[in-house]
Amino acid sequence: MGKYIFKRILMFIPVVLAVGILIFTIMYFVPGDPAKVVAGAEASEEQLQAVREQLGLNQPYIVRLGNFLSDTFLHFDFGESYITGVKISDELMRRLPRTLTLGVTTWLLTVLLGVPLGVAAGVNQNKFGDRFCMFVALFGVSMPPFWLGLMLVLLFSLKLGWLPSSGIGGPQYYILPCIAGSFGGMASNARQARSAMLEVIRSDYIVTARAKGVSRRKVIYKHALPNALFPILSTASVGLAHVCGGSVVIETVFGIPGIGLYLLTAVNSRDYPIIQACVIILAVVFAVIMLIVDILYAFIDPKIKSKYIGTKAARRKADA
Structure with missing residues (x-):
């Protein structure tokens, strides 16, 4: 198991290094002085x-x-900004917690809402619950985050005055951005969870469990759901990386001073060092998330466990 984790950590280094080389090369050849x-x-x-x-x-x-x-x-x-002369690393450390807070909170919403919707749709195939859950998922896929964010601002900020429309402060400032950013991921998780549950429910061991008289609740949550978690986990992990990487849109709409807004401002002003630094930071976040997911797979996937434990046992037997 340690060998598997070590190999994944080693793969992290060339990925981040390649991103650094690529973004520097792009900025080097981009038109402009x-x-x-x-x-x-x-x-x-x-x-x-x-x-x-x-x-x-x-x-x-x-x-x-x-x-x-x-x-x-x-x-x-990362050097200093061409425009302001401020040290970029200090500015990134000030903005990164806001982007991570927004990204992680949004991702939790996508999982806590999307997965139950998908499971409910899968176990109630072609019934009202299935159609309702898939309608919500289709709505989430169809709504661009920036448009949904603007509609939420118009309703809850301008019309009702319940929530702030932009800026950063207490927890209330994150409510609208997290809702706007979570709909697309929620829909993806719901569709994946439904597909995985349908595939597992049709398996022979589920049919056998039902034939033995095992309760429906026990069949779903003890037998079906644990075996459907692998594709759901994969989709959810990629969704976390996409949420953090897609913070540019949400932070721009709601005026949140995070990495995304910092990057967009740098692009508009052609501040090359900031662009390079932001891309590398987002790449590191993405790579770390994928690394954590790979390590989680090593502990929950029996195939990976048996491969490395079996290899280790065979080597001990050969030495003996």
């Missing part, structure tokens, strides 16, 4: 040349890439 962003459009050629020399923009691509990877992954230094 970063020196003009720093010095201003009215700067003379001498001033632009001085800025390029100061920032190392005159160096070859491979030299700049090496410096970027060294500063980012060895010294954890």
